[in-house]
Amino acid sequence: MENIRKGFEEVGYISDAEVIVTVYLALKLQKPILIEGEPGVGKTELGKVLSQIFHADLIRLQCYEGLDENKALYEWNYQKQLLKIQIMKEAQACENIEHDLFSREYLLERPLLKAIQSENTSVLLIDEVDKTDEEFEAFLFELLSDFQVSVPELGTLTARHIPMVVLTSNNERELSDGLKRRCIYLYLDFPAVEREIAIIKAKVPEINEKLTQQIAKAVHLIRQNREIKKKPSIAETLDWARALLTLNEDSLSEKLVKQTINILLKTKADIESFNKQIGAAALDEFARS
Template identity: 45%
Template sequence: MMTGWAPGVESPAALGSLLDRRAYLADEGLATACFLALRMGRPLFLEGEAGVGKTELAKTLAAVLEVPLIRLQCHEGLDASQALYDWDFPRQILHLKAAESAGAGDVAELEAELYDRRFLIARPLLRALETECVLLVDEIDRADDEFEAFLLEVLSDFSISVPELGTIRARTPPAVVITSNRTREVHDALKRRCLYHWLDHPSYEREVEIIRRRLPAASERLAGRVARAVRALRTEDLLKPPGVAETLDWTEALLALGARDLDPAAAALTLGAVLKHREDQDRIRRSLGALLAPSPNGS
């Protein structure tokens, strides 16, 4: 990232308002971290449980900045060629055959043509260097240590070397968001390059507000009952506690069935929208009544 992103945004509160207009409700800490990352020209490293809104922040930030989102989804075995570029060998071969058919005689010139920029397939990192964009490096904790070290090198000067073409350097370095679900510890060297923010599950009040903003058809009572039930689920010993995405899925499923409240019968029918493991569903079905019992204030 480079200083100068969103020059008209003068404060974290202003950035928070812009995110809010896109239905992303960032608290003061997250808005401040995002604002500083943009102003200081540093990648933003977001860590937290799955489903707390890390990826969604990058998407919303791209919308706020009115630039494309380029996403690099990390996985085990990801290497530099998959993230940077590859040569389009089928097109190179077709070009070679066409040149031979046309009687091209200069072998050296023909070989040079095969490694022209038009035959280079840009993968996410190269595309991000060539485009003013938000670069999302999603779930870096799923990648190997070697790729993590390679990514650190790219983020240090926002340039790459293509042996056949030379160095390609970003004119406008991308705004970078890196996410981790903390399935393993990410090396300190990469974190030092970034501004760090831990993204937790939203408070009860904020989660109710998220539901009402994303699903206006949900009544305040239904949104409150769902948010309260989800918070209770997160305290259980589950294989996969629900995130905000599951909260919204559950509410939407209830709305699709015409439910106006969250009772044990409706919850049992729609449990697959919020819990995605059979073991978790079996565990919770046995205690649905207690889980959904009204709070002392009747909500």
């Protein structure tokens, strides 16, 4: 567990004990980690960080509506097969052609199969799994529990090295119980003020202490407001910090908040809600307190 904590520190991923214990358990029990949380809390980043600290290949499967086995697991190289047929037709040597056509030579490996067949341990990041359909979720069961997949023409392919699997979900829809049962669960919330200060310090080290604290407190206040629909993510906090640094500011002010609030809030409705519910002056005052 200590190694994981050190690894996170080395790559600048500020985490808490919960993240470390969960990752440790997932590795020890050889189970996938399912990470849920608001967009922008660092779910995908955790997968990337794991590949960095374990020096493993990162194999990423970005999920979307309509994603199917062909795009996720494997596909037969149809064009290559067709060419082979054409060549063989002219060569008049048709023996074993059927067997040849469905050999590994014609197999296009997609991320899931790549992770299973990898020579070294890899990190398989299945990103935004909630965007897929239930059928695809069910298809993942075999992979996540037994680390094997079935290709009808080749039989069952078992993992050479069990990959570290990280699934992320924005909670747009409830995932099935079957999928959840196979995973270790981690809910990532927006960081507390202290942790956000640590993140800003790690990612934007040039910024001064006072401004760092003001930024973290201000962002925390905005996230507390229920009327603001798209809460500022950690990445947006960092963008704001960098923007203020570029403007050579060392402290927040009402004017500065008004000028740069669009870096934190990305919709007109949210900016209007901010002006109505909090306001630049109040935010500035709160952050300075």
